[in-house]
Amino acid sequence: MTDSQFLLVVWIGIAVLVLVILLVLFYLVERKIRRMRHRRQVRAAIAVFASPTSPLEDYLRSGDRTRRLTAPGGGEGLRREALEEALLDRLSVGASETERQRIYEFAAGYFSEEYAYLLGRRRWSDRMNALLHIEKFRIRGLKEPLLLRLDKLGEGGKTDDERFLLVRTLSALQIGETFDYLDMAAERFSELQLLQVLRPMKGEMAERLIRDFERLPLRVRRCVLDTLRLGNVRTTEVLELLERCMKSEDTETRIRALKALANFGYMSEEAADRLDARMAEGDSVIWPERLMHARLAGAVREERFAAHLEAMMADPSYEVRREAANSLSNYRGGIDRIRQVADHHQDRFARDMAVEILERRAYERNVV
Incomplete structure (x- = not known):
């Protein structure tokens, strides 16, 4: 092939490439124009x-559906x-x-x-x-197509997003078959997705969550406790469930139950006795649970917990010390006890925390 022939082939290739690019560009511009025109019409x-x-x-005001509402025509x-x-x-x-x-x-x-x-x-x-x-x-009314679609999904992880939306839709529609998929949800869904499945449940569905709590998968049980807390559900049945979960062998379940009880604001005498005994165990309890103990004690404000909170101001964990001091400051005479800690406590961390809380409270009073 001569040089002139080679150059001709190159120029033809470039021309074809430019033509293809122009055609693609024309298609994209024309498609965008049609889409914009369609959106203007909508x-x-x-x-x-x-x-x-x-x-x-007219329909929303009266409930009377006229033919004009669904009349065909005009696209x-x-x-x-x-x-x-x-x-x-x-x-x-x-x-x-x-x-x-x-x-x-x-x-x-x-x-x-x-x-x-x-x-x-x-x-x-x-x-x-x-x-x-x-x-x-x-x-x-689309319950059956939803269930049929769920059953048709493959086992691969690529279908999990659709699987999640299907189960969440069943839950939002208050369809009892949602419970048939909770075992699968516990294995495949994140905790945020589990919460989105559980939170829409109302009425009989919510009652079933509480009634069948012990038969639910562990991850679902944990999220049920968060759902009850976030929904601020305050019934006798919920209180009994949370207090039972204080005795769970699963640490995370206990912590979430304590957090929900702190949101509840009160507990039975038996549960208060258990909290008292657990707080007395001190550092043998892991720090996230000690943190929830301090928060719950601050919510119920029973005088027997004040001494525990004062002792927890010397806790090895900064978060626990801060929560204990905050809780103690809400007790009657709590500020005076914190001042005593600031002046006389032998632990430097406890003294520093007491000073921090006193300064914060003084600032809050000045701002107000």
Whole structure:
């Protein structure tokens, strides 16, 4: 091949490459323009649905569903997308309970068939969007497609994100079969994901968590305790459960139960006796548990714990010393006891902590 022929081949290659790049660029720009045009049309349709005289507003006010609300025409796909977003917007801005129930009822009738279809699509994003919308619209009628999709998932870790969303959706819909997947969830899900599965449970589902607590997997039991604390659930059954967990052989379960009890603010006499005995064990208890002992003692404020808290101001752990001092400062006469520690305690760390708390309290009083 001569030099001129070689250069010709190179120039033809460069021309083809430039042409391909231009075609790809044209496709991307054209696709973006079409997407922007579509979004403008959707926003315009949403604005129509949001107007005070729209059929959607009529339905939310009266509960009477007119044909204008679901009439075809004007681009059925665009209209459905706009109606879907308009309903989600209404839910997010604080719709009344009556309006919420009407939205759920309408969505169940209007979107269920489409969402059931999307759950079987190969595209991952289609399935994920369908799951999120099923959860937001509380479409309990799609229970069977959800369970069917769960059973079809493979065992590989690549499906765990979808598996999590499916189980969370079942939980949010208050579907009892959620409990059938808790063993699997304990093995595959993170603690944050477990909390997202457990926290939506209400009514009978929440009661079942407490009733069947001992039969749940260990990781789930720990997260149940966090769920009860975060939900600020204060019932006799919860109090009894937390006090039982104070005696658990699992250290993490005890710590989370103590943390939840501190949020509870009080305990039975028997539980207080156990706390008293555990605090008397001193450094033989691991420091995170000692920390929770100090916090719980500060929450219940029984005088018998004051001496323990004063002793814990000399604890080897800074976090425990600080928590003990904070708790003791909330007791009647606690500030005076902390002053005595600052002036006379033989342990330097205890004296330093006492001074720190006294200075902080003085600053807080001056600021107020």
